[in-house]
Amino acid sequence: MVVLWPLSGLRLCLLSAPSLVLFASLVSCAVNPDELHSGHWYKLGVEDITEALQRTQNTKVARNVLLFLGDGMGISTITAGRIFKGQKEGKSGEEGYLSFERFPDMALLKTYNVDKQVPDSAATATAFLSGVKGNFYTLGVTAAVKNGDCASSLLPENRPKSILTWAQETGKETGLVTTTRITHATPGAAYASSAQREWECDAKMKQEADPSVLHCKDIARQLVEDQPGMNLKVIFGGGRQALGAQFDNSTATSCRRLDGLNLAHKWQEMRQAEGASYAYVTNTGQLRDVNIDNAEFILGLFADNHIPYERDRDLGVAGEPSLSELTATAIKRLSRAEEGYFLIVEGGRIDHALHDGKAQLALEEMQTFDAAISTALELVDLDETLVIVTADHSHGLAINGYPERGNDILGTSFYKDGVTDGMPHMTLMFTTGPGFNFSYDGTKVARVNVSGVDANASSYMFPAAVPTKVGWSMHSGEDVAVHAVGPWSHLFHRTHEQTYVAHVIAYAAQVGPFAQQRPEAPHALCSSSAVAPQVFQAAVVLCAFLLLLQRV
Numbered sequence: 406m407v408v409l410w411p412l413s414g415l416r417l418c419l420l421s422a423p424s425l426v427l428f429a430s431l432v433s434c435a436v437n438p439d440e441l442h443s444g445h446w447y448k449l450g451v452e453d454i455t456e457a458l459q460r461t462q463n464t465k466v467a468r469n470v471l472l473f474l475g476d477g478m479g480i481s482t483i484t485a486g487r488i489f490k491g492q493k494e495g496k497s498g499e500e501g502y503l504s505f506e507r508f509p510d511m512a513l514l515k516t517y518n519v520d521k522q523v524p525d526s527a528a529t530a531t532a533f534l535s536g537v538k539g540n541f542y543t544l545g546v547t548a549a550v551k552n553g554d555c556a557s558s559l560l561p562e563n564r565p566k567s568i569l570t571w572a573q574e575t576g577k578e579t580g581l582v583t584t585t586r587i588t589h590a591t592p593g594a595a596y597a598s599s600a601q602r603e604w605e606c607d608a609k610m611k612q613e614a615d616p617s618v619l620h621c622k623d624i625a626r627q628l629v630e631d632q633p634g635m636n637l638k639v640i641f642g643g644g645r646q647a648l649g650a651q652f653d654n655s656t657a658t659s660c661r662r663l664d665g666l667n668l669a670h671k672w673q674e675m676r677q678a679e680g681a682s683y684a685y686v687t688n689t690g691q692l693r694d695v696n697i698d699n700a701e702f703i704l705g706l707f708a709d710n711h712i713p714y715e716r717d718r719d720l721g722v723a724g725e726p727s728l729s730e731l732t733a734t735a736i737k738r739l740s741r742a743e744e745g746y747f748l749i750v751e752g753g754r755i756d757h758a759l760h761d762g763k764a765q766l767a768l769e770e771m772q773t774f775d776a777a778i779s780t781a782l783e784l785v786d787l788d789e790t791l792v793i794v795t796a797d798h799s800h801g802l803a804i805n806g807y808p809e810r811g812n813d814i815l816g817t818s819f820y821k822d823g824v825t826d827g828m829p830h831m832t833l834m835f836t837t838g839p840g841f842n843f844s845y846d847g848t849k850v851a852r853v854n855v856s857g858v859d860a861n862a863s864s865y866m867f868p869a870a871v872p873t874k875v876g877w878s879m880h881s882g883e884d885v886a887v888h889a890v891g892p893w894s895h896l897f898h899r900t901h902e903q904t905y906v907a908h909v910i911a912y913a914a915q916v917g918p919f920a921q922q923r924p925e926a927p928h929a930l931c932s933s934s935a936v937a938p939q940v941f942q943a944a945v946v947l948c949a950f951l952l953l954l955q956r957v
């Protein structure tokens with residue numbers, strides 16, 4: 406509910422408060438009074454055009470690459486996350502930007518899997534991490550591998566290398582950070598090849614009807630025993646149980662090993678055998694105690710299953726570090742790499758909250774992800790570091806109706822003239838999900854009256870049009886955005902295949918398929934828009950000359 410007072414151009418908004426507490430929770434959402442005048446929008450126009458004209462194309466080799474992946478972070482989630490962030494700061498919210506929304510370059514990515522119109526996280530991760538599309542539920546393998554086909558997943562030609570391997574082959578150091586289990590789909594595709602994303606530990610493979618799948622290696626073992634996982638300098642996430650290193654033996658939360666291996670121990674033994682300095686940490690206090698200048702390898706496993714949602718995270722030293730703290734620690738460690746580094750950071754639980762129909766939690770996870778990106782931007786040199794922010798796929802989250810400016814993004818709105826049942830609706834709703842709440846009263850289908858619901862409560866599930874089991878709200882298939890800054894970020898410029906992300910990284914950093922040879926770019930001067938106006942004409946002549954030389 407929203408009340409607006411036209412008060413010499415200043416609007417005061419009340420953010421979705423039940424009517425009884427109207428005045429108790431009065432919030433000035435501070436819509437800028439300048440917005441009433443054309444001058445404000447003209448000024449923004451000039452500022453943005455000036456910025457656009459000053460864009461330069463950085464054609465240096467990217468020494469470092471930071472890939473931020475918001476799992477399930479479709480464009481509606483970005484928009485809602487932007488409004489949510491602004492409203493937390495006491496603003497109306499719509500006018501702001503997230504940390505990455507002012508990057509100079511962006512594009513759209515097509516996310517389909519080879520066998521699915523709407524994709525899953527494993528095959529999309531293969532796309533942006535290996536530059537090759539795969540089939541639904543397969544991870545780090547080409548589409549020649551069908552879901553569950555162990556034998557074909559073992560053929561070398563069906564196991565494309567990921568950007569981590571490319572980076573390591575050129576002497577770069579690598580890191581992987583996530584809020585999910587470290588063996589989950591997105592991080593898994595960075596280091597493993599598996600015909601089934603659920604083969605996170607041996608137990609899941611032993612459940613399969615076909616015993617020949619046991620010729621394949623589970624994802625957790627690939628992380629510790631094989632390349633490129635064994636060379637990762639930083640591994641931060643959850644998932645102790647899949648590695649056989651769980652604290653709680655009483656429950657099977659994900660995949661509990663049957664082979665008795667403790668891969669966290671094994672990882673430490675391998676470091677000892679190499680004579681390398683290392684740290685294995687399981688909580689925030691231990692992470693802070695690591696001597697970053699000394700430890701060569703750091704393994705941080707902060708939960709048996711996923712790291713808890715930001716809302717549920719234990720903020721104490723015995724609890725779990727924030728995604729920002731993990732990101733900062735990883736960057737500080739990797740910054741000493743002589744040949745540069747690649748770091749992948751996943752905000753993995755945006756997707757989980759959306760699967761639950763819990764937009765309130767998804768937007769908090771978005772805010773955490775955004776904060777981690779801000780933290781990283783303070784620590785890196787964008788002249789030599791390519792920073793990419795993207796998503797694997799979208800979700801069926803819609804921003805509905807005609808809510809007033811500054812209306813609580815988690816609140817309701819009511820379009821009396823259009824809605825036929827005379828009731829308000831939630832601004833955020835899902836196309837599919839567990840929050841389906843329609844009933845039939847004998848004459849008509851009715852939905853729940855959402856006036857006054859506590860949409861901030863952890864248990865609340867936003868309404869959905871198609872009912873699903875809890876946790877099973879589905880992905881959606883429209884394009885996702887990719888935002889980029891740093892060397893060669895301008896290679897993102899239109900609608901691309903999702904696989905393009907890995908190829909841009911390879912080109913920018915001169916690794917993998919572009920380690921030796923790259924398609925020829927026009928001379929740097931000719932492609933640069935940074936040329937000062939006074940030398941522009943001279944540059945044009947010079948460019949023409951250089952292009953002529955290139956031809957002869």
Ligand SMILES: *[C@@H]1O[C@H](CO)[C@@H](O)[C@H](O)[C@H]1NC(C)=O
Pocket residue numbers: 651652653654
């Ligand atoms: C869990 O079980 C393993 C293997 O049986 C054992 O080594 C470990 O100490 C147990 N952990 C706890 C917390 O009981």
Ligand SMILES: *[C@@H]1O[C@H](CO)[C@@H](O)[C@H](O)[C@H]1NC(C)=O
Pocket residue numbers: 839840841842853866
């Ligand atoms: C549907 O609405 C009823 C009545 O408000 C509520 O008791 C129930 O928990 C809701 N169910 C779901 C799945 O949201």
Ligand SMILES: *[C@@H]1O[C@H](CO)[C@@H](O)[C@H](O)[C@H]1NC(C)=O
Pocket residue numbers: 826827828854855856857
């Ligand atoms: C919906 O609930 C609100 C608040 O309880 C109430 O004022 C309103 O009349 C209800 N609308 C309908 C159509 O039942």
Ligand SMILES: *[C@@H]1O[C@H](CO)[C@@H](O)[C@H](O)[C@H]1NC(C)=O
Pocket residue numbers: 716861862
């Ligand atoms: C939403 O709930 C969280 C957790 O209980 C709380 O910290 C936060 O202040 C609540 N937000 C609002 C707007 O009430």
Ligand SMILES: [Zn+2]
Pocket residue numbers: 477526756757760880
């Ligand atoms: Zn998902």
